[in-house]
């Protein structure tokens with residue numbers, strides 16, 4: 001038991017899928033896992049453990065933004081022994097060829113800062129996905145019949161962002177999409193010799209203004225979850 005997670009020792013699997021939204025955690029656990037049981041509800045941040053094709057898996061919310069994700073990922077890795085962390089999140093498309101509901105595999109994530117910046121100080125650390133997981137997710141997507149976009153994303157601290165000049169420059173440099181957690185997840189995984197990957201679904205488009213309703217962000221991203229699970233436990 002930690003400050004933010006009430007699970008007993010052994011209640012968290014070595015593999016953890018992390019959506020930002022706790023209601024997405026509940027939906028994923030109840031839809032995809034066998035015998036899911038709730039192992040955390042502190043502050044309404046839901047965590048479930050069950051099995052997928054016989055493999056133990058935990059689905060645990062991260063909350064929104066890097067400070068929130070940092071709390072849960074630190075406790076999951078350091079106190080509960082999580083070794084593989086896959087973010088399953090929504091994101092906003094930043095390129096014209098990226099469409100609503102497309103799946104993105106984040107190779108790397110730019111940021112202005114992360115909670116780890118105080119540690120890394122003057123270094124512009126380059127957070128990157130675990131190659132084995134990224135390769136497995138690309139293969140799983142192909143087997144699924146889904147063509148993912150694979151490349152860099154933007155982990156921002158500000159959902160309501162008035163610095164459109166920054167978005168323009170990042171778009172110009174090929175950044176696929178914006179979300180709010182991956183740069184810190186990858187940095188923490190590197191620090192603790194864990195494996196991490198973000199598998200994202202496009203929920204809205206920064207250029208067209210198109211957007212999915214919030215219920216679909218909570219319970220609509222089936223392909224993303226199937227690809228994340230298949231990547232974690234390849235045949």
Ligand SMILES: O=P(O)(O)O[C@H]1O[C@H](CO)[C@@H](O)[C@H]1O
Pocket residue numbers: 019020021063064065088089090091159178179180181217
């Ligand atoms: O849908 P989730 O996983 O929460 O991800 C995205 O949605 C939230 C913003 O609405 C941020 O957490 C962002 O990263």
Ligand SMILES: O=c1cc[nH]c(=O)[nH]1
Pocket residue numbers: 090091092093159178179180203204
């Ligand atoms: O952080 C996010 C997530 C989804 N869509 C956005 O525009 N930003």
